[in-house]
Each structure stands twice: as C-alpha cells, then as structure tokens.
Amino acid sequence: MSTYKFNLPDIGEGIAEAEIVKWHVKVGDVVAEDDQLADVMTDKATVEMEAPVSGKIIAIAGEEGDIIAIGSMLVEIEVAGDVDLEELEASGKDSDSADKAEADDVESDQDIEIKEKIDADTAGPAVQKKSEEASVPQAVETDVKPSGDGMPKPLATPAVRKRAADLGVDLSEVKAQGDHIRHSDLDAYLNYGSGQGYRPSGTSQKRDDEVIKVIGMRRKIAQNMAESKRNIPHFSYVDEIDMTELEDMRADLNENRGDRPKLTMLPLLIVAICKSLPQYPMLNAIYDDEAGIVTRHGSVHLGMATQTAQGLMVPVLRDAQDLNVWQLATEIGRLAAAARNGSAKPAELSGSTLTLTSLGPLGGIATTPVINRPEVAIIGPNKIVERPMIIDGEIQARKLMNLSISCDHRVVDGYDAASYVQALKHFLETPVLLFAD
Incomplete structure (x- = not known):
C-alpha cells in the first residue's frame, strides 16, 4: 500500500494558479484510472483533471471556489498493489490530461412536477380506488350545513376549501358570484376584498433565503x-x-x-x-x-x-x-x-x-x-x-x-x-x- 500525490500540472500560457470550480470526488471515494477528479478554471479555460492511477481518495486540496497554485497537491490517492510511482511521474501522464479544455458541467434544467392535490375527505380510504375517484368531478356541497357558530356553512368544492384552509382564509368572508364559492371568488377576495390591500393569488409559498458561493x-x-x-x-x-x-x-x-x-x-x-x-x-x-x-x-x-x-x-x-x-x-x-x-x-x-x-x-x-x-x-x-x-x-x-x-x-x-x-x-x-x- 502506497500513496500518490497528484499535483496540479502546468496548464500552460504562464498560468500560476487555478480555481477549483467542481469536485467529482470526495475523501473516501474509490476511483479508477482516468476517472474525473475535478474541474479547474484559469483565465483561459476550464480544464478537466483525471486520475492518473486507481485507488482511494485520502485527501483533496480544498473546497469548490478555492484557488490553488500550479504544482501544489490537488488530491492524494492511496494506491493498492505494486505501482511504480516514480515511473508514473516520469511518464508525465499527470500532465497529459491537463491538455483537455472542457466546458463546466452544465446542470440540466430540472422539470417542475405539478402534482394534483386531492382532498383527503373525497379521495377515499382505499388506495386502489384513487385513480378512479380522481377522474370523477368533485361534487359541490349543496346542503347548507350550520357552522360551529350556527351560521350557514358557505358552499364550496373540497378543492376550494382546502386551498382556503392552506391560505388561512375564512370562507364565510368570501363573496360568491354564483351559488357556491369558486376559485375565482377566492382570487378576488385575496386580491381586493381581504382588507389588506393587494395580495398575489395562488398558493405559492415564500422561498427560503439562499447563500450561494460565487465561484x-x-x-x-x-x-x-x-x-x-x-x-x-x-x-x-x-x-x-x-x-x-x-x-x-x-x-x-x-x-x-x-x-x-x-x-x-x-x-x-x-x-x-x-x-x-x-x-x-x-x-x-x-x-x-x-x-x-x-x-x-x-x-x-x-x-x-x-x-x-x-x-x-x-x-x-x-x-x-x-x-x-x-x-x-x-x-x-x-x-x-x-x-x-x-x-x-x-x-x-x-x-x-x-x-x-x-x-x-x-x-x-x-x-x-x-x-x-x-x-x-x-x-x-x-x-x-x-x-x-x-x-x-x-x-x-x-x-x-x-x-x-x-x-x-x-x-x-x-x-x-x-x-x-x-x-x-x-x-x-x-x-x-x-x-x-
């Protein structure tokens, strides 16, 4: 068992340092020869670094965004078996891979999955019936039922009730344009009738703050x-x-x-x-x-x-x-x-x-x-x-x-x-x- 220190090679054109823009490995990973290790960026290009030997990663130079000098250690690899490390270094194999200028990995656009929300009260307890029930239009509550304070319960579909509950809206305050409260009535209330001035409609939630490293x-x-x-x-x-x-x-x-x-x-x-x-x-x-x-x-x-x-x-x-x-x-x-x-x-x-x-x-x-x-x-x-x-x-x-x-x-x-x-x-x-x- 021996260790091999892979130093950041001379990328050429007088470059003295490079930025680590993406790691493909972490400490503990096992890599094969020619596996991608990291992408480093100079003023001229992004260069892909590849493993010169097979083994286990036991140390890496830093985090994404760190600047490291040419010739300094990029990764340290624990090598199993008999490998002539001196011959490997002399072959210049570690610098050959640096000649390949590649683009930064571009994360593909993630598709947005829109999930239909089905009210638990109408979906039914049996899982195997969900697909059948989802295709049947949800009935409007036609019976005027008293609420807890004795007042008639507003007529609305279960979907509208759930949306109102998610938004914290009391449906008794929402004016219906027809015989029951629809989504458009709820939108009108949210936008103009809540007494709180304009509010955007919909159920989107405020996004959490993000801290993004500029690299x-x-x-x-x-x-x-x-x-x-x-x-x-x-x-x-x-x-x-x-x-x-x-x-x-x-x-x-x-x-x-x-x-x-x-x-x-x-x-x-x-x-x-x-x-x-x-x-x-x-x-x-x-x-x-x-x-x-x-x-x-x-x-x-x-x-x-x-x-x-x-x-x-x-x-x-x-x-x-x-x-x-x-x-x-x-x-x-x-x-x-x-x-x-x-x-x-x-x-x-x-x-x-x-x-x-x-x-x-x-x-x-x-x-x-x-x-x-x-x-x-x-x-x-x-x-x-x-x-x-x-x-x-x-x-x-x-x-x-x-x-x-x-x-x-x-x-x-x-x-x-x-x-x-x-x-x-x-x-x-x-x-x-x-x-x-």
Whole structure:
C-alpha cells in the first residue's frame, strides 16, 4: 500500500494558479484510472483533471471556489498493489490530461412536477380506488350545513376549501358570484376584498433565503465587471436609427439565400460597424493602463457578448472586416454554439478589440453596456420596434431601433463617439452602401 500525490500540472500560457470550480470526488471515494477528479478554471479555460492511477481518495486540496497554485497537491490517492510511482511521474501522464479544455458541467434544467392535490375527505380510504375517484368531478356541497357558530356553512368544492384552509382564509368572508364559492371568488377576495390591500393569488409559498458561493465563471464575470467600472470612466451615447430599408433588404436576401444560412440583423450590423470604423480608429483600440499606451488596431477582432448557462462569455470574430454577410452568419453561429456547449478554444475567447452586445428579442429601449476591458468601446443595438414617424409631412410606420455605445472617456471624446454613431447610422439607413466598395 502506497500513496500518490497528484499535483496540479502546468496548464500552460504562464498560468500560476487555478480555481477549483467542481469536485467529482470526495475523501473516501474509490476511483479508477482516468476517472474525473475535478474541474479547474484559469483565465483561459476550464480544464478537466483525471486520475492518473486507481485507488482511494485520502485527501483533496480544498473546497469548490478555492484557488490553488500550479504544482501544489490537488488530491492524494492511496494506491493498492505494486505501482511504480516514480515511473508514473516520469511518464508525465499527470500532465497529459491537463491538455483537455472542457466546458463546466452544465446542470440540466430540472422539470417542475405539478402534482394534483386531492382532498383527503373525497379521495377515499382505499388506495386502489384513487385513480378512479380522481377522474370523477368533485361534487359541490349543496346542503347548507350550520357552522360551529350556527351560521350557514358557505358552499364550496373540497378543492376550494382546502386551498382556503392552506391560505388561512375564512370562507364565510368570501363573496360568491354564483351559488357556491369558486376559485375565482377566492382570487378576488385575496386580491381586493381581504382588507389588506393587494395580495398575489395562488398558493405559492415564500422561498427560503439562499447563500450561494460565487465561484467559477460567475466570479470571473464579477471580477471583470468590477475592474472595468472601477478603472474606466464610462460614458454612453444613444441614437435612433431607421432600420426599415435594411430590414427589407434582409428579407430579400433571405428569400434568395439558397443553401446559405438565414441572415439575422447581426451580420449586416457588423458589416456596417467595420465599414464605419476606419475613420474612427480611436474606437477599435486597447488601452494599457499601466504602460499608458493606446494601441489602435487595423483589424477588427469583434467580441460578441453571448449568454451561456455558465454566464456571459465573449467569443471573438477575428478579422471581421474581411468577411461577407454569409461568412459572418456562419461564423457567428459556430462561435455562439461553441461558447454555449463549452467547446470554444481559449484563443476564441480572447484578443477582441471591440465588443458588440445585444439582448436579442428582449431588446429594451436603450442600454448602457459595460466596456470589455481593456477595450475602449462597446456597441449595443436594441430592439427594432415599428413606430410612427413623420416623413415629408406625412405619418408613416417605420421600423426604428435605438443604438447605444459606451466609451472610455480617457481615450474617446463624446464628440468622436457621437460622430461615429452618425457614420454607422448612415450605413444602416442606406444599406446599399454595405455592398459598395
């Protein structure tokens, strides 16, 4: 019997430490070679750690959310039988598994089971009769029976009586709209007639307080957003854009797309962004705070804020200025899917020079997005809404969209941001320019 200490291997790219985001084992568990031990997260990716030997877990490094240094003990395994541990360590097997970057385990959505509540008085004592009785409508009490104080007992179905009892409602205070009290009468009483002001209807109970440890992707997002707001003096600018012509063009393109992917508004918006950026290089830039250097990039490496089960991720559309709308549509779909299923490579999640964020169908009237540091600007299109607009003295229905931009005021002046949005607006409102050289 011997013990083997599995140290956190060098994951590469100059990483000095990693966060334990999920344990797959605990002390006392017996594992086989190549079983999952833990998922650890760096700034670049989530990496799955696998057991290099079979044995019993006798020690682990810490709890989920703890940060451990590269080279420190992750788990200690009690190994049975004759195992040449020196040969195992020399083989580098413990570091091979670290090359596999995987997504955090995504807990599947749990289905909500809705159970029918059957009143005990009418369900019957025999279990085998429950299914038959459940299919028979419950009778309304038609006999007016005196209550304990001699007053007539209100007429109501057993289900309504049980619900009222659960809510602590005296049915004698509830006014019936018909010959007996129904659920709608009880709802009306709860909402308006109880003398306690508005109360939500239904039998849902107040949820207990939850204490949730902020770890993994959620912690990374929290740190990045805090650093951005703490270090960058943000300002936002919003303008209204008439998207009617562009929407009509998009519909025509989709009708004649053949086997190419269906176009959303996003690829067309990206083309407009790339065409309007050359005259405003201060927006497609990175600001190194410590060195006091701004790097204005010639290529547009566009970050696309993407909501995933783990939180917000920003896959990067590289050299977006070189892609046409169909290529953009394909690449957008691929990157978004990779971000959501956890297959995105570290290189696909870093190196952006400007970020585009959208709430999609949620849209909103306007947004004030937080800059993806160390970038200096972020663009946020909002929902397209059909509204009346006066054109040449006539009221017309137009498809309008508010577009927001947030900028780093240390690098970008308000005049430059407003001028850029006007240039972008010109391309979007004159869509033929998107396909002109």
